[in-house]
Amino acid sequence: MAADPPVFRFAPSPNGLLHLGHAYSACLNADLASEAGGRLLLRLEDIDLARCPPALEAMLLEDLAWLGIDFETPVRRQSEHFDDYRAALEALAEEGLAYPAFMTRGEIRRFAAASAQAEGRAWPADPDGAPLYPGLDRTLPEAERRTRIAAGEPFAWRLDMAAALRRLGAPLRFIETGGGKAADVVAEPALWGDVVLARRDVPTSYHLSVVVDDALQGVSHIVRGRDLLPSTSVHRVLQALLGLPAPVYRHHDLILGDDGLKLSKSRGDTALQTLREAGLTPADVRRMVGLSGEAPASR
Known part of the structure; x- marks a missing residue:
């Protein structure tokens, strides 16, 4: 065949x-x-x-x-196709791997700055440079979560990365062909912490929607910019948790401007x-x- x-x-x-x-x-x-x-x-x-x-x-x-x-x-x-992403999010939440988090980006930055000042060392940041979510809402009582959501308090659904990695056990890997030959790469999802999966007003995020779409569309080869290489570690976690296939990846070099910086739509x-x-x-x-x-x- x-x-x-x-x-x-x-x-x-x-x-x-x-x-x-x-x-x-x-x-x-x-x-x-x-x-x-x-x-x-x-x-x-x-x-x-x-x-x-x-x-x-x-x-x-x-x-x-x-x-x-x-x-x-x-x-x-x-x-x-928001329903497709909503279904994936619900599956993760039902497994206890996603939780509503109420801290805003500004609150996270202030928490990180205060913690760094108190401890005398920088608060960890994700590969994009944003401070990691401290996980303070991870263990909130369910009744408090429901009350705050019902009151209209803004929140985001986040992946409980530590729980996800415990569930998966062995390190995840992916095939990267961007260097001219195939390489077996070990994923490093823990660097991202508890990533956002969806927000109250948008039932998905880039990470969740791209993984669901690639599987539903049968994408076997993902060719994209090198700036997205770190994100592949998050995508491998979501693929494994949702039982989705892992494509082959190729992260190409970026086209830079005269100033040496990545081009932007502006x-x-x-x-x-x-x-x-x-x-x-x-x-x-x-x-x-x-x-x-x-x-x-x-x-």
Whole structure:
């Protein structure tokens, strides 16, 4: 029996103009899918509806069409699948692995600063530089949780990372091919502490939704920027807890600006729309990001 073709995906957030970094990731996914005789999906990660208006989505789709990338349809929009993420969250909560946490980001920062001052050492931070959640709400009585939620107090659902790792036992691993050859990498999810899984007003987070989506869409190969490599450790935990398959990963180098910093959607000079209006072609863009001017032919 023939093996299923590999499945790749490009998953941008339509909250700003696509730039050269997005073009590189999209084109690289398309090239690898073509070379492998695989499928290529487009997913719009628009869980933050306030920052992802229809106009920006339309501009994103226009940019991708201009690049000449052929994605399968229909496009998956995360905002249309909140029930999928809610079901995954409920499964974790029922297992005692997720809990409502009421400390705001500001309160966490103040707690971290006070603790650092009292103990004379820095409060630990996650790989993104944010102070780790101290876990003060992890053991709140259930009655108090219900009362505070009923009163409308803001909260987030967090993963009890220590409990999750005890449940899983052996260290988790993933296959990383970004260095030119496959490497067996040991995940380090504890570095993230009790990550956010959802908020009161949005029933998911990036970590939870991306794991659920990749499984539901049958994604076998995840090709994305190196800045997301640390997040893979969290994703492996959620995959293992939810009984989902682990894709193969490739975290590519980032396209940097003249200042050496990662590109952002606020930088208009690298926006594909700006480059297109200046008369550049898709082949020019491919060469600018280090790819050949012509995409490989499908096998």
